[in-house]
Amino acid sequence: MPGAKIRVLVAEEVRYFLGHVDVPADVEIEWLSASAPIPEGDYKGILPLLSRRIDDAVLDRLPQLAVVANYAVGYDNIDLEATRGRGVAVSNTPDVLTEATADLTWSLILAVSRRIVEAERLARQGEWAWGPTLLLGTQLSGRTLGLLGAGRIGQAVGWRAIPFGMEVAYWDRVAQPDFEREIGARRVASLAEIVALADVLSIHLQLSDETTRLIGRDELAAMKESAILINTARGGIVDEDALCEALDSGKLGGAGLDVYDGEPRIRECLKRLSNVVLLPHIGSATEDTRRRMFELAWGNLMLGVRGEPLLTPVG
Ligand code: GLV
Ligand code: GLV
Numbered sequence: 465m466p467g468a469k470i471r472v473l474v475a476e477e478v479r480y481f482l483g484h485v486d487v488p489a490d491v492e493i494e495w496l497s498a499s500a501p502i503p504e505g506d507y508k509g510i511l512p513l514l515s516r517r518i519d520d521a522v523l524d525r526l527p528q529l530a531v532v533a534n535y536a537v538g539y540d541n542i543d544l545e546a547t548r549g550r551g552v553a554v555s556n557t558p559d560v561l562t563e564a565t566a567d568l569t570w571s572l573i574l575a576v577s578r579r580i581v582e583a584e585r586l587a588r589q590g591e592w593a594w595g596p597t598l599l600l601g602t603q604l605s606g607r608t609l610g611l612l613g614a615g616r617i618g619q620a621v622g623w624r625a626i627p628f629g630m631e632v633a634y635w636d637r638v639a640q641p642d643f644e645r646e647i648g649a650r651r652v653a654s655l656a657e658i659v660a661l662a663d664v665l666s667i668h669l670q671l672s673d674e675t676t677r678l679i680g681r682d683e684l685a686a687m688k689e690s691a692i693l694i695n696t697a698r699g700g701i702v703d704e705d706a707l708c709e710a711l712d713s714g715k716l717g718g719a720g721l722d723v724y725d726g727e728p729r730i731r732e733c734l735k736r737l738s739n740v741v742l743l744p745h746i747g748s749a750t751e752d753t754r755r756r757m758f759e760l761a762w763g764n765l766m767l768g769v770r771g772e773p774l775l776t777p778v779g
Pocket of ligand 2: 669
């Protein structure tokens with residue numbers, strides 16, 4: 465049809481950043497709120513949030529779809545078999561959120577190890593006096609940071625450990641010789657090894673069939689009693705019921721979580737524990753990063769609707 469517009473569905477929540485990109489004259493945006501179902505239609509592209517599941521049921525409603533430009537680095541919300549089967553291209557937003565997510569990971573490491581949230585509450589309540597044993601925490605220097613996954617984010621978290629005087633060990637399918645050389649990181653051969661050796665264990669893996677509940681009862685039991693578990697990746701990688709039990713029974717020192725299995729719901733047992741710091745999935749939430757994520761996702765969307773190669777394809 466001459467003059468027909470290229471229609472795209474874009475998550476309403478990213479409209480805030482729209483002023484940073486060019487919208488070509490032949491492209492028409494339909495804003496999609498997070499709670500709304502996907503409308504049926506001849507849309508060529510979709511830019512969803514990570515909370516939006518993209519599967520066969522959704523793709524059935526979008527027969528013209530050429531591209532899913534996910535507004536996230538993780539893409540476990542997308543059924544890649546389904547998109548592949550239909551020739552739909554998929555992209556994520558790597559790199560632009562690495563530093564922000566590594567900073568947030570360190571915010572959790574420091575908050576848990578020094579009991580910042582408990583301390584802040586006490587200070588506000590006003591009933592306190594300086595004391596030699598008031599709110600004793602865990603010293604980081606000389607201890608070992610264990611990284612589960614040494615991709616971009618894992619490595620950025622590892623770099624930040626050096627000024628804190630920590631040793632860095634990592635477990636990853638892929639060896640990272642540059643990372644090892646640059647900061648003296650040590651690759652360990654097995655999950656069992658990293659779990660047992662880490663004083664702080666931080667997760668930087670994608671959620672997939674292989675990583676679902678990777679940190680289960682046995683892994684938690686094998687951790688040091690003083691150890692801290694940090695998860696800024698995906699909640700489903702940890703068995704959270706087992707985590708609650710381990711924390712509650714003193715088999716683990718503490719935990720810092722930004723992501724949850726079944727989020728935004730957070731297990732009551734986690735909320736009751738004082739040795740846990742809970743954040744509402746804000747790993748990449750800086751003004752700069754969220755804007756750059758939009759620019760990248762939008763760039764992918766505009767290429768995808770015209771059948772051109774994406775900037776950051778996945779799958
Ligand atoms: C956030 O969790 C992301 O995957 O970008
Ligand atoms: C993504 O999670 C990455 O670390 O590359």
